[in-house]
Amino acid sequence: MSDMTAQFAEIVGADHLLSGDAVPEDYSHDEELTQSPVQPAYVAKPATAEEVAQLLKAASEHQVPVTARGSGSGLSGAARPQPGGLLISFERMNKVLEVDTTNQVAVVQPGITLNELDAATDAYGLRYMVYPGELSASVGGNVGTNAGGMRAVKYGVSRHNVLGLQAVLPTGQIIRTGGKIAKVSTGYDLTQLIVGSEGTLALATEVIVKLYPRLDHSATVVAPFADFDQVMTAVPAVLAAGLAPYILEYIDNLTMAAIIHTQNLELGIPDRIRDSCAAYLVVGLENRTSDRLDEDVERTGELLAELGAVDAYVLEGGSARRLIEAREKAFWTAKAIGADDIIDTVVPRSAMPKFLSTVRGLASAAGGGVAGCGHAGDGNVHLAILLKDPVARKQLMTDIFALAMELGGAISGEHGLGRAKTPYYLKLEDPAKVALMRRIKESFDPAGILNPGVVFGE
Amino acid sequence: MSDMTAQFAEIVGADHLLSGDAVPEDYSHDEELTQSPVQPAYVAKPATAEEVAQLLKAASEHQVPVTARGSGSGLSGAARPQPGGLLISFERMNKVLEVDTTNQVAVVQPGITLNELDAATDAYGLRYMVYPGELSASVGGNVGTNAGGMRAVKYGVSRHNVLGLQAVLPTGQIIRTGGKIAKVSTGYDLTQLIVGSEGTLALATEVIVKLYPRLDHSATVVAPFADFDQVMTAVPAVLAAGLAPYILEYIDNLTMAAIIHTQNLELGIPDRIRDSCAAYLVVGLENRTSDRLDEDVERTGELLAELGAVDAYVLEGGSARRLIEAREKAFWTAKAIGADDIIDTVVPRSAMPKFLSTVRGLASAAGGGVAGCGHAGDGNVHLAILLKDPVARKQLMTDIFALAMELGGAISGEHGLGRAKTPYYLKLEDPAKVALMRRIKESFDPAGILNPGVVFGE
Numbered sequence: 030m031s032d033m034t035a036q037f038a039e040i041v042g043a044d045h046l047l048s049g050d051a052v053p054e055d056y057s058h059d060e061e062l063t064q065s066p067v068q069p070a071y072v073a074k075p076a077t078a079e080e081v082a083q084l085l086k087a088a089s090e091h092q093v094p095v096t097a098r099g100s101g102s103g104l105s106g107a108a109r110p111q112p113g114g115l116l117i118s119f120e121r122m123n124k125v126l127e128v129d130t131t132n133q134v135a136v137v138q139p140g141i142t143l144n145e146l147d148a149a150t151d152a153y154g155l156r157y158m159v160y161p162g163e164l165s166a167s168v169g170g171n172v173g174t175n176a177g178g179m180r181a182v183k184y185g186v187s188r189h190n191v192l193g194l195q196a197v198l199p200t201g202q203i204i205r206t207g208g209k210i211a212k213v214s215t216g217y218d219l220t221q222l223i224v225g226s227e228g229t230l231a232l233a234t235e236v237i238v239k240l241y242p243r244l245d246h247s248a249t250v251v252a253p254f255a256d257f258d259q260v261m262t263a264v265p266a267v268l269a270a271g272l273a274p275y276i277l278e279y280i281d282n283l284t285m286a287a288i289i290h291t292q293n294l295e296l297g298i299p300d301r302i303r304d305s306c307a308a309y310l311v312v313g314l315e316n317r318t319s320d321r322l323d324e325d326v327e328r329t330g331e332l333l334a335e336l337g338a339v340d341a342y343v344l345e346g347g348s349a350r351r352l353i354e355a356r357e358k359a360f361w362t363a364k365a366i367g368a369d370d371i372i373d374t375v376v377p378r379s380a381m382p383k384f385l386s387t388v389r390g391l392a393s394a395a396g397g398g399v400a401g402c403g404h405a406g407d408g409n410v411h412l413a414i415l416l417k418d419p420v421a422r423k424q425l426m427t428d429i430f431a432l433a434m435e436l437g438g439a440i441s442g443e444h445g446l447g448r449a450k451t452p453y454y455l456k457l458e459d460p461a462k463v464a465l466m467r468r469i470k471e472s473f474d475p476a477g478i479l480n481p482g483v484v485f486g487e
Numbered sequence: 488m489s490d491m492t493a494q495f496a497e498i499v500g501a502d503h504l505l506s507g508d509a510v511p512e513d514y515s516h517d518e519e520l521t522q523s524p525v526q527p528a529y530v531a532k533p534a535t536a537e538e539v540a541q542l543l544k545a546a547s548e549h550q551v552p553v554t555a556r557g558s559g560s561g562l563s564g565a566a567r568p569q570p571g572g573l574l575i576s577f578e579r580m581n582k583v584l585e586v587d588t589t590n591q592v593a594v595v596q597p598g599i600t601l602n603e604l605d606a607a608t609d610a611y612g613l614r615y616m617v618y619p620g621e622l623s624a625s626v627g628g629n630v631g632t633n634a635g636g637m638r639a640v641k642y643g644v645s646r647h648n649v650l651g652l653q654a655v656l657p658t659g660q661i662i663r664t665g666g667k668i669a670k671v672s673t674g675y676d677l678t679q680l681i682v683g684s685e686g687t688l689a690l691a692t693e694v695i696v697k698l699y700p701r702l703d704h705s706a707t708v709v710a711p712f713a714d715f716d717q718v719m720t721a722v723p724a725v726l727a728a729g730l731a732p733y734i735l736e737y738i739d740n741l742t743m744a745a746i747i748h749t750q751n752l753e754l755g756i757p758d759r760i761r762d763s764c765a766a767y768l769v770v771g772l773e774n775r776t777s778d779r780l781d782e783d784v785e786r787t788g789e790l791l792a793e794l795g796a797v798d799a800y801v802l803e804g805g806s807a808r809r810l811i812e813a814r815e816k817a818f819w820t821a822k823a824i825g826a827d828d829i830i831d832t833v834v835p836r837s838a839m840p841k842f843l844s845t846v847r848g849l850a851s852a853a854g855g856g857v858a859g860c861g862h863a864g865d866g867n868v869h870l871a872i873l874l875k876d877p878v879a880r881k882q883l884m885t886d887i888f889a890l891a892m893e894l895g896g897a898i899s900g901e902h903g904l905g906r907a908k909t910p911y912y913l914k915l916e917d918p919a920k921v922a923l924m925r926r927i928k929e930s931f932d933p934a935g936i937l938n939p940g941v942v943f944g945e
Contacts, residue, residue, distance in 0.1 A: 131723045131837035132866075154727070175672045186670050188679070189647055202919045209835035212644050212865045212900040214633045214683050215912065216942055217924050221646070221679035225672050242729045265589045269612070271700045271775040317729040321779065377667035379589035407670045408590075442670040454673060461660045466675050468930035472923065484674055 033091060037073050037115065040083045045074040045121065056098065056116055060360070061106035061449050063370055069096070069110035074121045078195055078203050078234035081117065085232070086201030088115055089476040095199075096480050097228040099167030100142060104360060104371065105447025107173060107227040107483050119169050122234065125149045132209040133240045134192060139169025139233050146238075155240035158184035161443065162357040172233045175225030177443035179313070179356070182268075182406030183275040184241065186443065188224050195235035196223055199474040209237055222469070227445045228480040230473040246322040247315040249276070249349035250329050251296060252338035253306035257281075260308045261382040263336040264405045267312060270332055272325055276313025277406035278356060284402045285309055287362050288355040296352065297342055306339055310405065311356065359402050359411055366400065368413030369422055372450075374433045375442030378408035384436055385410065388429055392416065395425045409442035431457055448482050455486055491549060495531050495573065498541045503532040503579065514556065514574055518818070519564035519907050521828055527554065527568035532579045536653055536661050536692035539575065543690070544659030546573055547934040553657075554938050555686040557625030558600060562818060562829065563905025565631060565685040565941050577627050580692065583607045590667040591698045592650060597627025597691050604696075613698035616642035619901065620815040630691045633683030635901035637771070637814070640726075640864030641733040642699065644901065646682050653693035654681055657932040667695055680927070685903045686938040688931040704780040705773040707734070707807035708787050709754060710796035711764035715739075718766045719840040721794040722863045725770060728790055730783055734771025735864035736814060742860045743767055745820050746813040754806060760797055768796070768863065769810065817860050817869055824858065826871030827880055828907075832891045833900030836866035842894055843868065846887055850874065853883045867900035889915055906940050913944055 031048075038046040047053075048071045057066035070093075075081045088095045094111035098118045101108055110116045119140035127136040130153050137146060144164045146157050159171055161178035170176065172194070177186040184190065193207025196219075207213060207220040223231050254260045260279050267274060280288070282303070288294065312329055316322040330341040344352060355362070363371050376384045381403075392399045397416025403409055412429075416422040430440045430453050440446065446454050455463065467485055471477075481487055489506075496504040505511075506529045515524035529551075533539045546553045552569035556576045559566055568574045577598035585594040588611050595604060602622045604615050617629055619636035628634065630652070635644040642648065651665025654677075665671060665678040681689050712718045718737050725732060738746070740761070746752065770787055774780040788799040802810060813820070821829050834842045839861075850857045855874025861867055874880040888898045888911050898904065904912050913921065925943055929935075939945055 129835075129837070130727070132835045133723065133726065175670075175676075177670045177672075181670060185647070188676065189643070198919070198923070204917060204920050204923070206920075208895045208897065209837075210833050210866055210896055210900070212633075212635045212639060212833050212862070212867050213897045214635075214899045214901050214903045215897040216904065216916065216920070217688075217927060218633075218646065218679055218683055219920065219923070221676055222927075225676055230675075242727055244729055265591065268591065269588070269700055271702055375668050375670050377587075377590045379587070379667075404670070408668055409670050437666045438668060439666065439671045439673040441672045442668070443672050445672045446674065458674065459662060461656070462662050462664075462674070462677065465656070465662070465677070465930065469675060469680075469927060472926035472930050 033093060034071060036087050037071050037084060041073045041075050041080050047072040055101065057110065059101045059103040059106060059108040061104055061447060062368065064106050064109060064449055067110050067112055069116040070113045071115045072118055073115060074118050076121050078197055081197045081232055081234055082201040082203050084117060085197055085199050088478050089199050092476060093478060094481050095478050097232050099140060099170035100165050102163040102166045103170060103174060103447065104444045106449040107445050107447035107480065109448055111481060117232065119167065126235065128153055129209060130155065134209045134237050135240055136235060136237050137168050139167060139172065139236060141168050142166065150240055154243050156243045157190065157238050158241050159187050159190050162360055168236050168238065169233055172224050172236055173227050174443060174445035177409065179276045179278060179404060181404060182277045183273055188221060190239045191220060191224050191236060192239055193237035194220050194223060194233045196231040196233050198231050199476060199479050207237065227447065227483050229470060229484050230479065244315040244317050246319045247313065248322055248326050249344045249353065250312045250326060250341050251344060252310045252333040252341040253298060253302055254308055254310065254338055255306055257307040258382045259337040260310050263310055263333065264378055266336055267332060268406060272314065272329055274312045275315050276311060278311040278402060279308050279405040280311060280356065280402040281308045281400060282306060283400040284359065284362060287366055291362060291365060292351055292355045294348060294351055294355065296344065296348060302339055356402060363413035366413060367415065369416055370414040370426065371412065372414065372426065372429065373409060373411050373442050373444045374429065374438060374440060375407065375409045376433050376436045376438030378405065380436040380438065381408055381410065384433060387432055391425060391428050395421050397425065407442065408438065427453055427456065446484055451483055491551060492529060494545050495529050495542060499531045499533050499538050505530040513559065515568065517559045517561040517564060517566040519562055519905060520826065522564050522567060522907055525568050525570055527574040528571045529573045530576055531573060532576050534579050536655055539655045539690055539692050540659040540661050542573065542575060543655055543657050546936050547657050550934060551936060552939050553936050555690050557598060557628035558623050560621040560624045561628060561632060561905065562902045564907040565903050565905035565938065567906055569939060575690065577625065584693065586611055587667060588613065592667045592695050593698055594693060594695050595626055597625060597630065597694055599626050600624065608698055612701050614701045615648065615696050616699050617645050617648050620818055626694050626696065627691055630682050630694055631685050632901060632903035635867065637734045637736060637862060639862060640735045641731055646679060648697045649678060649682050649694060650697055651695035652678050652681060652691045654689040654691050656689050657934060657937050665695065685905065685941050687928060687942050688937065702773040702775050704777045705771065706780055706784050707802045707811065708770045708784060708799050709802060710768045710791040710799040711756060711760055712766055712768065712796055713764055715765040716840045717795040718768050721768055721791065722836055724794055725790060726864060730772065730787060732770050733773050734769060736769040736860060737766055737863040738769060738814065738860040739766045739858060740764060741858040742820060745824055749820060749823060750809055750813045752806060752809055752813065754802065754810065755800055764797055814860060821871035824871060825873065827874055828872040828884065830872065830884065830887065831867060831869050831900050831902045832887065832896060832898060833865065833867045834891050834894045834896030836863065838894040838896065839866055839868065842891060845890055849883060849886050853879050855883065865900065866896065885911055885914065904942055909941055
């Protein structure tokens with residue numbers, strides 16, 4: 030047994046430390062599509078913040094690179110370990126510490142999954158509103174990537190729903206940031222700096238998340254449009270009407286066909302309409318009374334008709350749930366149609382038509398294709414990239430990201446840069462900003478142990 | 488003319504640079520109550536980000552401390568200049584650059600006031616929802632202090648409504664952060680690090696703010712309670728009911744009496760009820776139709792009665808507006824009743840009863856008193872401190888802030904630390920966090936020119 034193995038085992042207990050060949054393959058990757066797995070030298074499964082602190086302190090002293098892992102459902106390779114590195118898996122730190130109804134928050138450990146948190150808050154009539162596609166994702170992973178998802182159009186992303194942290198610095202210091210409070214103007218907002226930092230600054234060991242009342246009544250309206258640009262111009266009109274949709278998604282016809290086929294969904298949309306339409310807008314509405322919901326659904330239908338929808342279908346409970354679930358699992362649909370890579374680029378929503386038409390042109394000129402869906406209300410475009418040749422694909426993706434940035438957007442809306450998208454970022458981002466972020470990184474992590482290769486080069 | 492005067496005048500033009508005795512007294516302070524004014528050596532009024540960049544570069548080279556100033560309406564001394572320092576006043580950078588209805592954002596310069604921004608967005612049916620007491624405050628000041636205000640209970644604070652910045656680093660580099668997008672997971676969130684940093688990290692020269700649709704129908708309900716704790720327990724119940732109030736304030740009886748007297752307000756509340764009640768809850772409701780609003784008002788009245796309110800009064804348009812305006816100007820009421828200092832401490836809303844009763848006991852034991860009102864939905868307690876002796880007052884305030892932190896809160900919810908509250912912060916905050924923030928500060932501002940004495944010691 031190596032010295033480091035013994036030292037890490039001493040901290041978490043021999044039962045909770047794996048090393049060498051005893052490390053299962055699952056720990057060598059997340060769900061990112063293109064990168065090769067990397068077996069970590071050690072996997073530690075701490076039970077407390079103090080154990081995490083000791084692990085990081087030891088790793089800092091011995092220059093062992095450290096990667097944090099929640100559920101391993103990330104899509105950018107941020108949880109892929111480093112060769113010779115330590116993977117800290119939060120699977121044992123998966124408890125709800127408190128559901129506080131007065132302050133409408135939950136205090137949880139990072140390893141808890143979204144499904145588990147949803148179950149724990151249901152009895153109180155409350156809900157954590159961050160709702161990315163994968164509900165087996167962990168809250169710690171949400172913190173790392175600033176996860177968004179479908180409800181962000183109404184409830185914001187992780188950043189808006191994480192009020193405070195207990196976090197361990199790479200030096201082994203344990204700090205608390207924020208709290209059960211939404212308003213703070215007392216020093217720098219360390220919570221928001223750590224949220225979205227993909228495990229490169231500090232590791233969260235407790236998360237205070239905001240909860241909202243569950244509204245009892247909801248409905249889903251699906252509207253096919255003959256023309257793609259009409260979908261995009263409908264989006265701001267729906268938002269400006271004050272209907273406060275909690276879901277506002279578009280799905281292109283290819284992706285909808287794949288969803289309907291793979292899920293065996295019956296949406297009640299006649300074939301001739303499906304065949305003639307370019308894309309669908311999906312509007313989720315909710316209200317505290319069924320009368321109000323019915324009114325809102327009717328108003329939405331009228332509005333969509335005014336905005337050029339071919340028709341509007343109110344989905345029944347079962348098919349609505351299955352469509353939303355299928356949309357959640359768009360990644361798996363992309364994988365099923367043979368995607369060579371996926372992106373979740375964000376642009377101002379006004380720029381979506383131009384972005385999408387230009388991207389289609391770029392992909393086609395490169396001999397490939399794109400298909401997808403996205404969070405229309407947020408300008409967050411999820412695309413499967415279909416282009417086998419890796420060199421041509423890399424160029425195409427560089428061009429797509431450069432276009433997004435030129436339009437005022439960013440490379441990733443919610444997946445993060447991870448190891449997969451960091452090279453594009455370093456190529457395209459303002460060097461002054463990268464240098465500033467690197468200095469910030471050093472102020473947290475002087476030994477440079479936390480997730481090297483993510484956000485910055487190796 | 489000194490070398491520095493000549494150099495700064497060269498950058499902004501001689502007409503826009505004041506120095507020495509030519510500097511009006513108004514530039515020597517903000518509205519903080521206790522600190523002595525400090526005349527800056529230079530006041531520069533730049534017109535562009537490039538001019539700000541050149542000013543900061545020159546100041547960094549010559550170690551001239553720099554303080555930024557918007558409208559000077561701050562309450563913590565963050566805009567009080569340094570002796571021998573440069574004050575950068577953003578009064579000439581006060582334009583709306585764009586109101587973008589598709590993305591529902593405005594792009595503005597930092598010197599614009601909230602009143603001006605409100606006027607500019609009104610024609611589009613949109614509104615910037617951050618609504619601190621003082622509407623002559625600037626958007627740049629909102630960014631600096633992470634201003635909150637009354638509507639935060641529904642719409643969040645500046646942090647949730649500032650989507651992007653153009654900002655100048657002390658090195659003279661100009662960066663852009665965020666954008667017309669709500670979702671980003673691409674590197675560290677520099678926007679949120681700069682928001683609330685009180686001019687110590689970088690100076691904003693453009694601000695992208697989120698706008699919401701103006702809802703056409705609103706009403707204000709005022710409910711007197713005989714018992715203070717009942718007001719506090721009513722707050723989470725109102726929030727859990729899904730009525731989504733956009734205002735949820737409490738006003739104690741002393742403060743209400745002062746408001747009614749100084750504003751000559753007629754709320755229609757009989758004297759015998761006013762005399763017997765300890766505090767009032769003010770609930771602002773809004774909806775997109777008048778029918779829904781009426782229903783919500785009725786439901787709120789019933790709910791407040793169930794929660795122990797003595798009665799509930801729906802205010803007519805004029806008196807509602809005047810009560811809200813008076814509440815906004817609570818600082819001036821505090822000043823009028825002879826406050827020796829003011830605080831805007833935040834605690835979890837569940838801790839408000841304990842916090843307020845303990846604080847009353849502490850103040851009384853010290854031979855003083857407290858009175859106030861606050862953002863009940865956010866746990867943000869605004870108190871006038873009435874205690875003449877400065878030594879005893881300092882001790883009382885230290886005890887109050889220590890209590891707030893012990894209860895899971897923070898020294899300031901929205902005013903910021905400024906020069907006035909920083910000494911308490913340095914005394915009470917975890918030294919590991921202060922040291923980390925200091926390293927972050929150095930990563931932005933290696934020469935240490937930006938607002939020395941704020942967040943950190945001189």
